[in-house]
Amino acid sequence: MTEEKNIERxxxxxxxxxxPAKFVDSEAESTPEELPEEVKKKLEKAKTEKTPVKGxxxxxxxxxxxxGKAYIKxxxxxxxxSLADMxxxxxSWASAGMAGFKGAKKSTPYAAxxxxxxxxxxAKEYGLKEVMVxxxxxxxxxxxxxxxxxxxxxxxxxxxxVTSMPxxxxxxxxxxxx
Numbered sequence: 001m002t003e004e005k006n007i008e009r010x011x012x013x014x015x016x017x018x019x020p021a022k023f024v025d026s027e028a029e030s031t032p033e034e035l036p037e038e039v040k041k042k043l044e045k046a047k048t049e050k051t052p053v054k055g056x057x058x059x060x061x062x063x064x065x066x067x068g069k070a071y072i073k074x075x076x077x078x079x080x081x082s083l084a085d086m087x088x089x090x091x092s093w094a095s096a097g098m099a100g101f102k103g104a105k106k107s108t109p110y111a112a113x114x115x116x117x118x119x120x121x122x123a124k125e126y127g128l129k130e131v132m133v134x135x136x137x138x139x140x141x142x143x144x145x146x147x148x149x150x151x152x153x154x155x156x157x158x159x160x161x162v163t164s165m166p167x168x169x170x171x172x173x174x175x176x177x178x
Contacts (some may be wrong), residue, residue, distance in 0.1 A: 042100035063126050070131040074139030079112040083123040092122035112141025116148035130155035134162045
């Protein structure tokens with residue numbers, strides 16, 4: 001009797017293993033992880049501290065942007081991510097300082113991924129789905145920011161390094177005598 005039950009269990013497990021893989025909707029799968037609590041608090045605090053505008057602003061029509069450009073500037077001291085439409089008009093942006101990082105932590109890969117997540121959340125309100133990525137700088141957050149763009153639901157179509165390179169421009173400083 002127990003042998004029959006074991007055989008049934010084994011066959012059921014095999015059948016379960018052989019079931020075809022179910023494809024999940026890409027939007028449902030790409031829901032980003034929640035931001036850390038301290039970053040959430042700092043963003044909420046920054047929203048409430050905004051000063052009121054003196055004159056009334058005109059409300060523009062809601063922009064709907066399906067494809068655009070992502071500019072990542074990763075320096076030794078900071079990481080800035082800005083998302084724009086195809087004309088170059090900025091849709092959203094975020095920096096490590098804006099996310100609440102200070103000092104040496106601003107240029108870390110973790111800060112770059114958090115910053116990218118913040119910028120993507122803002123840009124999704126405008127319907128941004130796919131981006132061409134332009135990376136500038138030599139900071140440690142370069143690669144993690146590009147990975148975070150993909151992980152947060154944007155389709156990366158192209159990655160280009162636009163870091164400026166000097167071609168014998170300025171004369172270097174004279175060496176220090178110590």
